[in-house]
Amino acid sequence: VGVHEAPGDAAGSSTGYGSHEVVVETPDHGVTIATLPADSVHLTLVVWRERLRALRMDQRLAHVQIFKNVGRAAGATRQHPHSQILAVSILPRAVATELEALAEHRRRTSRCLACETVERELAAGHRVVLTAEGYTAFCPFASRLPFETRIVPTAHRPDYAGSSDEELLSLARVLKQTVGALARVLEHPSFNLVLHTAPMAARASKDGDVEFHWRLELLPRLGSLAGFEWGTGMYINHLPPEEAALQLRAGL
Amino acid sequence: VGVHEAPGDAAGSSTGYGSHEVVVETPDHGVTIATLPADSVHLTLVVWRERLRALRMDQRLAHVQIFKNVGRAAGATRQHPHSQILAVSILPRAVATELEALAEHRRRTSRCLACETVERELAAGHRVVLTAEGYTAFCPFASRLPFETRIVPTAHRPDYAGSSDEELLSLARVLKQTVGALARVLEHPSFNLVLHTAPMAARASKDGDVEFHWRLELLPRLGSLAGFEWGTGMYINHLPPEEAALQLRAGL
Numbered sequence: 001v002g003v004h005e006a007p008g009d010a011a012g013s014s015t016g017y018g019s020h021e022v023v024v025e026t027p028d029h030g031v032t033i034a035t036l037p038a039d040s041v042h043l044t045l046v047v048w049r050e051r052l053r054a055l056r057m058d059q060r061l062a063h064v065q066i067f068k069n070v071g072r073a074a075g076a077t078r079q080h081p082h083s084q085i086l087a088v089s090i091l092p093r094a095v096a097t098e099l100e101a102l103a104e105h106r107r108r109t110s111r112c113l114a115c116e117t118v119e120r121e122l123a124a125g126h127r128v129v130l131t132a133e134g135y136t137a138f139c140p141f142a143s144r145l146p147f148e149t150r151i152v153p154t155a156h157r158p159d160y161a162g163s164s165d166e167e168l169l170s171l172a173r174v175l176k177q178t179v180g181a182l183a184r185v186l187e188h189p190s191f192n193l194v195l196h197t198a199p200m201a202a203r204a205s206k207d208g209d210v211e212f213h214w215r216l217e218l219l220p221r222l223g224s225l226a227g228f229e230w231g232t233g234m235y236i237n238h239l240p241p242e243e244a245a246l247q248l249r250a251g252l
Numbered sequence: 253v254g255v256h257e258a259p260g261d262a263a264g265s266s267t268g269y270g271s272h273e274v275v276v277e278t279p280d281h282g283v284t285i286a287t288l289p290a291d292s293v294h295l296t297l298v299v300w301r302e303r304l305r306a307l308r309m310d311q312r313l314a315h316v317q318i319f320k321n322v323g324r325a326a327g328a329t330r331q332h333p334h335s336q337i338l339a340v341s342i343l344p345r346a347v348a349t350e351l352e353a354l355a356e357h358r359r360r361t362s363r364c365l366a367c368e369t370v371e372r373e374l375a376a377g378h379r380v381v382l383t384a385e386g387y388t389a390f391c392p393f394a395s396r397l398p399f400e401t402r403i404v405p406t407a408h409r410p411d412y413a414g415s416s417d418e419e420l421l422s423l424a425r426v427l428k429q430t431v432g433a434l435a436r437v438l439e440h441p442s443f444n445l446v447l448h449t450a451p452m453a454a455r456a457s458k459d460g461d462v463e464f465h466w467r468l469e470l471l472p473r474l475g476s477l478a479g480f481e482w483g484t485g486m487y488i489n490h491l492p493p494e495e496a497a498l499q500l501r502a503g504l
Contacts (some may be wrong), residue, residue: 063484065479065483065484072476073476074476074478075479076478084479086480092483092486093349094485094486095484097345192478192479192482193479194479217482219482221476223327224325224442224473224476225477226321226326226327226328226444227321227444228317228338230319230469231344231446231448232315232317232344232347233344233346234344
């Protein structure tokens with residue numbers, strides 16, 4: 001087996017620098033976000049914030065991805081409650097695309113796209129799972145997966161790292177409720193929990209204000225991605241988000 | 253449950269037009285690409301070409317995605333050997349991004365990116381699974397999944413629909429060999445087979461020549477995508493493609 005080097009002139013052009021941290025969320029093996037006390041979930045959310053702040057001091061890093069895998073179908077390789085903090089030296093294309101879309105919407109409308117989405121979802125109502133303590137949980141209009149759910153600060157909050165202790169305690173309670181509803185309706189599904197927040201590459205913006213609005217994505221993993229999704233990046237989802245939200249509200 | 257309408261002014265802006273065809277590849281329930289005779293696999297590949305040509309007559313369609321899901325972990329909902337042809341009225345972003353990259357490479361170097369990749373892989377050798385009958389099968393340098401394998405026409409071929417009967421018979425044999433190696437090395441894994449070819453949105457190009465080079469992607473589904481992949485669109489792959497190719501060569 002040869003060394004894994006890029007063919008041709010690309011060899012050695014990337015440093016491959018990064019970091020990977022595992023957050024052990026509790027000493028208890030058999031608990032979940034839904035069954036842990038809110039104080040304990042709060043501690044994990046605070047650790048995420050602290051590590052995000054610390055990793056941003058490292059100028060070699062461009063993006064920090066915080067996530068949690070629960071269950072085998074969600075790619076979890078261990079059962080003990082844990083989350084992961086992975087930092088890379090490049091800005092992922094998916095994040096760059098999102099930044100461009102948010103900036104473009106701001107230019108066209110002078111508004112934050114996520115603020116507008118939350119307002120419209122609250123006005124429409126039928127895709128909302130719950131709205132409480134400054135957060136709104138809803139099943140997105142273009143849900144990629146059945147029961148996909150977003151938890152978003154209802155007011156404009158660019159950066160998760162800017163959250164106060166109090167805001168994160170509220171988030172812990174809203175997260176517990178939402179995950180609890182998923183667990184009841186889907187009988188403890190495998191899921192990924194994915195934090196989307198202002199990337200580090202955006203930290204140096206001239207006016208000091210980053211065009212972002214952070215969110216948590218809850219992705220239940222009930223099926224497998226198939227050839228159509230791999231080929232196109234488009235998703236086939238048989239469950240309307242209105243029906244998903246209806247069931248999740250009933251499971252609260 | 254309300255009607256599934258976009259919040260705000262986006263409602264009704266998309267027609268949702270498209271088509272979905274299922275190709276039943278054989279009357280025999282228990283066979284695979286590896287065990288079917290080459291003539292039989294050839295017939296399927298010819299049907300793909302004919303349907304691609306026919307669907308392109310429909311001006312309302314922008315992209316045709318041909319794929320095959322094998323096994324539950326690859327999202328297959330039925331066992332009988334089949335493939336699917338799904339056409340949509342928009343150009344998927346993933347395809348648009350690829351078109352841009354190919355065009356940009358042509359502008360910079362006057363060369364086809366895929367031709368150059370195949371040449372370099374053949375020169376390097378250690379990621380090549382086999383090269384025969386006008387096709388090269390290799391594990392890409394930036395493989396997203398363990399044992400990901402591409403089958404590419406070794407010479408420049410923009411469009412799968414332009415393949416001759418003879419070329420598709422050669423493809424049937426190379427595909428059988430490659431899938432057979434995967435089946436032996438990985439003990440009949442679930443996998444997706446995904447055709448990437450010149451999209452219809454590119455058919456009207458001024459010089460009549462589409463900047464593309466078609467390929468088949470073989471994606472064994474040994475694990476599950478996890479939170480990092482969902483958040484960033486980047487992939488963690490623990491198996492170097494050189495090691496994958498070495499094992500697949502031994503399994504030929």
